Amino acid sequence: MANEKSVEMRLPSLDELFSSQEERDDAKLKRIYEIPLEEIDPFPDHPFKVQDDEDMMNLAESIRTNGILTPATVRKKDAGRYELLSGHRRLRACQIAGIPTLRCEIVEMSLDEATIFMVDANFQRSKILPSEKAFAYKMKLDAMKRLPGRPSKNNLTPVVSDKMRTNEELGAEVGESREQIRRYIRLTELIPEILDMVDDGVIALRPAVELSYIPRLKQGHIWECMEIEQCTPSHTQAKRMRRMAEEGKLTPESIEAIMLEEKPNQKERIVLRGDRFSRLFPPDLPISKREDYIAAAMEYYGRHRDRQKTRDEAR
Numbered sequence: 001m002a003n004e005k006s007v008e009m010r011l012p013s014l015d016e017l018f019s020s021q022e023e024r025d026d027a028k029l030k031r032i033y034e035i036p037l038e039e040i041d042p043f044p045d046h047p048f049k050v051q052d053d054e055d056m057m058n059l060a061e062s063i064r065t066n067g068i069l070t071p072a073t074v075r076k077k078d079a080g081r082y083e084l085l086s087g088h089r090r091l092r093a094c095q096i097a098g099i100p101t102l103r104c105e106i107v108e109m110s111l112d113e114a115t116i117f118m119v120d121a122n123f124q125r126s127k128i129l130p131s132e133k134a135f136a137y138k139m140k141l142d143a144m145k146r147l148p149g150r151p152s153k154n155n156l157t158p159v160v161s162d163k164m165r166t167n168e169e170l171g172a173e174v175g176e177s178r179e180q181i182r183r184y185i186r187l188t189e190l191i192p193e194i195l196d197m198v199d200d201g202v203i204a205l206r207p208a209v210e211l212s213y214i215p216r217l218k219q220g221h222i223w224e225c226m227e228i229e230q231c232t233p234s235h236t237q238a239k240r241m242r243r244m245a246e247e248g249k250l251t252p253e254s255i256e257a258i259m260l261e262e263k264p265n266q267k268e269r270i271v272l273r274g275d276r277f278s279r280l281f282p283p284d285l286p287i288s289k290r291e292d293y294i295a296a297a298m299e300y301y302g303r304h305r306d307r308q309k310t311r312d313e314a315r
Helices: 016-019 021-028 054-066 088-097 112-124 132-148 164-176 180-191 192-199 207-213 215-228 235-246 252-259 288-312
Strands: 033-037 072-076 084-088 101-107 159-161
Touching: 033 164, 054 072, 054 088, 072 112, 084 088, 084 112, 084 252, 088 101, 112 132, 132 164, 132 180, 159 192, 164 180, 180 207, 192 215, 207 235, 215 288, 235 252
Parallel strands: 072 101
Antiparallel strands: 033 101, 072 084
């Protein structure tokens, strides 16, 4: 008797029966929608700054002329609203250009998946500030730990695969060492004034990390000293202040004493202290403008002396 072979027959679906191949292929394509700007909310705690600078004005003009070339990405929220995952600068440029809608792709993601997507998408920017890296790394690392299958019992850096921890995995993705990832995340513990100084390149990363371990009230005292004395701590000085803070010995007086120590290769500078000089400045003059004020005053006084000398020689 011949062997009987079973043949599996697949019946066509209703979609296949009542739609054309062109319609089925079209359904697989990404759907792009024009969504009103007022229906789109920014991503919660979005760590990347959107500034109305020259680049933004150029982007707005480009969108006004050519439209949105790369669609933004959103996910649906309740009550018919949308959450923006990528395209915060494009949305702002549309507002400036007077365009009422934003071309968007709509995706379905969990909050943690959306967080990871948002960080990865924004890391395509050409320039990323230290503070942006700090909060973005922290948000992504926290989201990675919460993904299904990740151990989470009080483990700050759980093992994910082949003995690789989440911060190592993140570091491999962004081209940073595990230790560098840790340093950036520490910046989230700085007060905004000092964090701005890191972004502006006024204070280096390593001393800023040391300052992040100091209570915020004491950080405020350090920032005030930096503003008044127009100086920043070296890595060694920041480590000393951290150690003194841990010992409960860091006071405004000790901060000033440390900050005014001469550093290697430090340029000679003049320090003005006390009410004798502070009362000579206009009360509404910012500390950052005092140097310019002093220079202008000295130039004026120099011209006065030259005129006086000329009059004396003419007698």
